[in-house]
Amino acid sequence: MEKTWNNKAWFMVLPVLVLVAFSAVIPLMTVVNYSVQDTFGNNEFFWAGTDWYVDVLTSDRFWDALTRNLIFSAIILAIEIPLGIIIALNMPKKGLGVPVCLVLMALPLLIPWNVVGTIWQVFGRVDIGLLGHTLEMLGVNYNYVQNPIDAWVTLIVMDVWHWTSLVVLLCYAGLVSIPDAYYQAAKIDGASRWSVFRYIQLPKMKRVLLIAFLLRFMDSFMIYTEPFVVTGGGPGNSTTFLSIDLVKMAIGQFDLGPAAALSIIYFLIILLLSWIFYTVMTTSDAQS
Amino acid sequence: MARIDLEHIRHAYGAKPKSENDYALKEVHHEWNDGGAYALLGPSGCGKTTLLNIISGLINPSEGRILFDGKDVTHLSTQDRNIAQVFQFPVIYDTMTVYDNLAFPLRNRHVPETEVDRRVKEIIEMIGLGGWAGKKAQGLTADQKQKISLGRGLVRSDVSAILFDEPLTVIDPEMKWVLRSQIKRLHKQFGFTMVYVTHDQTEALTFADKVVVMYDGQIVQIGTPAELFERPRHTFVGYFIGSPGMNVLPAKIDGSTATIGDETIALNFRPEIKSGAKTELGIRPEFVAIGREGMPVAISKVEDIGRHKIVRARFADQLISIILDEDGEIPAEPRIAFDQKAINIYADSWRVGGEA
Structure with a gap:
């Protein structure tokens, strides 16, 4: 096709460019600015070069938090993606059950992060929380304030409760777009339930699953509000993720330079991993 | 191959049909001879696909019985009826190769792999996709995809009947001729019972020995193309054909x-x-x-x-x-x-x- 060159077309894109500049590029650049300078107050800055980056990358604190993040995201993805698929497969396709299920599924997604955190913080308390108290009555030794394992379990269960719905809704959208003829043809071809899933449903869900996977990875990797509300990063440092560490560094200790460097590193990690996932998943698609 | 008897079949999609008009398919009582080629002709919404799906077992009729060679199959599932059906839009398994697509119905029935190979190779030549066996089915054109759907219908040698639900709708006109004559040749060669749903009168008349004309949920005439042309039993047949x-x-x-x-x-x-x-x-x-x-x-x-x-x-x-x-x-x-x-x-x- 012949492309016509139109200089005026730039005006159409301009509003978006301005918006993105203010919302993303300019804030990001101020962070870059902080990350290469040092200050002792009075708004006086000194050039620090890559010192802060070296500091962050050589600190145990950073690598420990990063490891926690990676483990957390891996667990979240390993639970939420299969669980989401299973729930979506079992949702009704027509009738009154559809709106009921959709609303039930959407409910957790409508609750603000900090409220979710507060709900589970109270829910899990041993003295007054329904879950914590019940578990104690049953003789289970559960205390997320003191036991790191319990703290992790609480965070994971909370995240699964909060976000599996997103995977379910995306998968469900993929499933309902499959024409009936596919299921009928599969019946006539004598396909088993597993074959129907493997050769019809899964291929049709592939695109939405890619989106679900990326969204859940990025969100879980950036998790901040819920652990901040529930555990505050503890007990000890056991639930101190990069984001929590970052806030401690920037606002708690007011180390703007290292915090800015960490922000940039954090951002690049998410960008890099998302790009890797996306490339791997789409090239396997293109090869077929 | 089998003779198919439809005994007083009626079907309503609603739960409790009250009047005659609630039935998508009014009473059908008809016998399809073993090895016959039938076309079900009628406008959209006249019940022809419903009738086809009742034969294949995708729909259970509200009333009546279906017999294959005298054996009652009304409550048997589609798998147990051993029917092949080709749908209006190509249904292919995207992630499989052309070869695996064609082998799928056989492998599901645990046919020995040597037999699978023989049948698939035969069919793949027949539908003119000889060089494509190892290709993923995803990137094929609509024509080729529909040929695979046809091939999956034809690959099982022991089917009771092959049902076609407007299979050539998405195919280009010149290709239609080719595929139609291929189906006809296969029918002559293997003599399976064939029911072909269409709303295209040329397709019905060139394809079938007997044309069943449906209108408003009932069969208005069954006859040879010549009978339908010269002596339409119902004014609808008169309008619709010709x-x-x-x-x-x-x-x-x-x-x-x-x-x-x-x-x-x-x-x-x-x-x-x-x-x-x-x-x-x-x-x-x-x-x-x-x-x-x-x-x-x-x-x-x-x-x-x-x-x-x-x-x-x-x-x-x-x-x-x-x-x-x-x-x-x-x-x-x-x-x-x-x-x-x-x-x-x-x-x-x-x-x-x-x-x-």
Whole structure:
């Protein structure tokens, strides 16, 4: 096709460019600015070069938090993606059950992060929380304030409760777009339930699953509000993720330079991993 | 291969049908001979796909029984009925190769791999995808995908019947001819029972030995293409088959004469008509002669469609179509005459009297 060159077309894109500049590029650049300078107050800055980056990358604190993040995201993805698929497969396709299920599924997604955190913080308390108290009555030794394992379990269960719905809704959208003829043809071809899933449903869900996977990875990797509300990063440092560490560094200790460097590193990690996932998943698609 | 009997089948999609109109499929009682090629012809929404899905077991009929070779299969699942069905839109398994797509129905039935290989190779040649066996099915054109769907229907040698649900809708016109003649050849070669749903009359007439015309949830006529053309049992068959369809003119019948407007037409038989019935005279455009003799008409338009001309005219205040040879002349004061043998008389839309 012949492309016509139109200089005026730039005006159409301009509003978006301005918006993105203010919302993303300019804030990001101020962070870059902080990350290469040092200050002792009075708004006086000194050039620090890559010192802060070296500091962050050589600190145990950073690598420990990063490891926690990676483990957390891996667990979240390993639970939420299969669980989401299973729930979506079992949702009704027509009738009154559809709106009921959709609303039930959407409910957790409508609750603000900090409220979710507060709900589970109270829910899990041993003295007054329904879950914590019940578990104690049953003789289970559960205390997320003191036991790191319990703290992790609480965070994971909370995240699964909060976000599996997103995977379910995306998968469900993929499933309902499959024409009936596919299921009928599969019946006539004598396909088993597993074959129907493997050769019809899964291929049709592939695109939405890619989106679900990326969204859940990025969100879980950036998790901040819920652990901040529930555990505050503890007990000890056991639930101190990069984001929590970052806030401690920037606002708690007011180390703007290292915090800015960490922000940039954090951002690049998410960008890099998302790009890797996306490339791997789409090239396997293109090869077929 | 099997003979298929439909015994008093009725189907309603709603739970509790109250009146006759709640049935998508009104009573069908019919027998499909072993090895026959049948076309189910009718407009969209007339119940033909419903009937097909009842035969294949995708739908359970509200009433009635289905027998394959005398054995009741009404409550058997699709798998157990051993039916092949090809759908309107190509259904392929995207992630599999062309070869695996064709092998899928066989492997699901645990056919030995050597036999699978033999059958698949045979079918793949037959549908003209010889060089494509190892390709992923995803990137193929609609034609090729539909060929794979056809192939999956044909690959099982032991099916009771093959059902086609408008399989050529998405195929390009020239390809349609090729595929249709391939299906026909396969039918001759293997002699399976074949039911072919379509709303395209050319497709139905060229394809089938017997055409079943459906209208408004019921079968209105079953016949050879010639019977449907010459003696439509219902005015709908007259309209629907033929291009243009039959002229159906309100007429008064008195003994062996029909009166349309002021014109009287002699019949070669004496139709028996119940009093109060709505009577009509049907004549195909092919059997109306235009010339200097007969009844006067006013020509409104002549369409030249190549092989012949279609004349649209007003006759006794009715619209009438006439087919005229390519080199036929229309005189200055045109008159028309009906071929007496080709006249059909209808009472309340159903044909009466005369030889069949």
